[in-house]
Amino acid sequence: MKPLALVVLLLVMSAPVARAAAEVVPLPADKQAFGTARSTASPVWFTLGHQGLSEIFHPDLSTPATRETRLLVDGKPGQAHTEPADTKSLTFRQRLRGDGWHGEITYVTDPQRAAVLAEVEVTAQRPVRLSIDHVPLNGGTGEVVSTLPTEPVRHAHGTFVVGFGEGVAKAALRKGFGAAAREYAQGWRTYLDGLERPKSADRRLYDMSVMVLAATEDKTHPGASIASPSFPWAFGTDRELAPELGPYALVWPRDLYHVSTAMIAAGDRGFAERSLDFMLREQQQPDGHLPQNTRVDGTPVWTKVQLDQVAAPLLLAWHLDRRDESTMDALRLSADYLLSYPNAPFSEQERWENQDGYSPATIASAVAGLVCFADLVRRNGENGDRYLAVADDWQRKVDGWTATRTGPYEPKPYYxxxxxxxxxxxxTKYNLGDNNPADIDQRAVVDPSFLELVRLGLKRADDPVVTNTVKVVDRQLKEQGYWHRFTQDGFGETADGGPWGINFPVPTRTYGRLWPLLSGERGEYELLAGDKATAAQRLRQIAAVANSGLMLPEQVWNGRGTTSATPLAWTHAQYVRLAWSLDAGRPVERPDVVVNRYGS
Incomplete structure (x- = not known):
């Protein structure tokens, strides 16, 4: 299909506003909605911002093609309130208000082609003129066609289409919004109807979460699920930091693992199977490790080594009982990489990605991954003792590497x-990065991530060091009912709400806010500690921060999502997984083979 430069066909529409692509940066990352057709024949995804369509992705989920497409009334946009237009599909409606006018726009994509359709209705107190503001991004293309009046009117009802490829927009317009919307909705309804639902979850948010997770999978590269269709803060504006508008529109093995285990719980095993294939066929490097992140085609972008991500396919394969020869050969490469990595389980980066060292969370993933792989080896009639020997050694030593008896907090020891x-x-002192101006004693920095030791089966929920650390973390990191990632986290906004960025040589202090997904991890721990009521409260806490489009954010403050990555797939995955864990009475993703080995 031959791509077109931006073409606006003035069927009955006044001229659009066009801006030079060189001047364009993405819109704020707190997307109000995210949609695509269930069909793979439609490689286009839309997001909604606060004034209309924000980034549209085409031809894949690592490629934003447009910045925004907005309805203008007398040359000005309205302020939009977004809501799902259908509880069982990714169909969204925006209610707009401006000076003396109001309107509604409903958005879908054409399941048979790369086109976004918007049905528009506007009512004004005076005659107003309608136009479309369409802004491409990074040389992106897009053809816009419409049926809206050019002359001033008090009432208008019509459709505009953004299409990619020769004649695509015209074909979608001829098909009509109604036909496209019905086919679009049926695709998602059929998908949801094939899945079970947990009793513990809010049904609307649960269904939305499952659909959002399914929508993050690329259609050209099956199994490639991006972290978020958004570009927060400096990742959207600093081309030196993020030349390709990354990194959230990339595939991270860790996020992909969490999304895949949620989808297994939800009943979409095929998603997880494709994810494992993508990890091992597209992301895995010749030496067995998986890079920090990749594009949806598997091309590495950031290349730091994170041992928890190396372990991710080992864990996922165990959940899927994947023991075919090709898969086992690839898994063995990753398992051997863990054993041969210099000073392992020391990792070049831990799961928050800006520190090297010995991390309880990383060690938990590596140990659990090795035990799971050894179990797959055993079930294939082979001997996996060398993997178990290393796993056992690391499990015995994790406290000695990571639990302090001399730190400043009580009770001790704590992780x-x-x-x-x-x-x-x-x-030992180190700099936390993210605009922290001074070094800090490592004994003063705590993180809720140590709960991976319990969730993955290395430690009991009532282990004394675990319960000590729960108390320390709550005193140091809990605020407004949620948790910060770690002490003095700087990945977030300035004190006055300004965006995060790399501010050197004199840093402007930024503040990491609260992460709802940590409430989900805490709920999984509380289930193991026998406190189901509080675990259920954690599920409600996650639900409470959904925006009006039911998108769940990366970070929240004062009960609302910040301009952090929204929707964040990991947050939606944690909601889904905790809901099923509540129904089961235990974390559904906890590997029994690890639990049985360490008596946890």
């Missing part, structure tokens, strides 16, 4: 976020 030297009692 640290990371140690630089494997000596948690040493006053």
């Amino acid at each position: 640290l976020r990371v140690t630089k030297d494997g000596n948690p009692d040493a006053p």
Whole structure:
């Protein structure tokens, strides 16, 4: 299909506003909606901002093609309130208000082609003139066609289409919004009707979460699920930091693992099967490790080594009982990489991605991954003892590497976020990054991520170091009912709400806000601790921060999502997984083979 440059056909429409692509940066990352057809014949995804369509992705989910497409009334946009137009599809409606006028726009994509359709109705107190503001991004293309009046009117009803490819927009317009919308909705209804629902979840948010997770999978590259269709803060504006408007529109093995285990719980096993294939066929490097992230075609972008991500396919394969020869050969490469990595389980980066060292969370993933792989090996009639020997050694040593007895908090001992030297009692200092101006004693930095030791089966919920650390983390990191990632996290906004960025040589202090997905992890722990009522409260806490389009954010403050990545697939996955865990009475993703080995 030959791509077109931006063409606006003035069938009955006044001229659009066009801006030079060189001047364009993405819109704020707090998307109000995210949609695509269930059909793979429609490689186009839309997002909605606060004034209309924000980034449209085409031809894949790593490629934003447009910045925005807005309805203008007398040359000005309205302020939009977004809501689902259908509880069982990714169909969204925006109610707009402006000076003396109001309107509604409903959005879908054409399941048979790369086109976004918008049905528009406007009512005004005076005659007004309608136009479309369409802004391409990064050389993106888009053809816009419409049936809206050009002359001033008090009432208008029509459709506009953004299409990609020769004649696509015209074909979608001829098909009509109604036919496209019915086919679009039926695709999602058929998908949802094939899945069970947990009793514990809010049905509307649960269905939305499952659909959002399904929509994050690329259609040209099956199994490639991006972290978020958004570009928060400096990742949208700083081309030196993020030349390709990344990194959220990339595939991270860790996020992909969490989304896949949620989809297994939801009943979409095929999603997880494709994800594992993508990890092992597209992301895995010749030495067995998986890079920090990749484009949807598997091309590495950031290349740091995170051992928890290396372990991710080992864990996912165990959940899927994948023991075919090709899969096992690839898994063995990753398992051997864990064993041969210099000073393992020291990792070049832990799961928050800006520190090296010994991390309880990373060690938990590596140990669990090795135990799971050894179990797959055993079930294939082979001997996996060498993997178990290393796993057992690391499990025995994790406290010695990461639990301090000399730190500033009580009760002791408690787990640290990371140690630089494997000596948690040493006053070793390091810089937290993200605009923190001074170094900090490693013994003063804690992180809720240590709960991976319990969730993945290395430790009991009532282990004394675990319960000590729960108390320390709550005192240091809990605020407004949610948790920060770690002590003095700087990945977030300035004190006055300004965006995060890399501010050197004199940093402007930024503040990481509260992460709803951590409430989900805490709920999984509380289930294991026998407190189902509080675990259920955690599910409600996640639900409480959904925006009006039912999108769940990366970070929240004062009960609302910030301009962080929204929707964040990991947050939606955590909601889905905790809901099923509540129904089951235990974390559904906890590997029994690890639990049985360590008596946890």
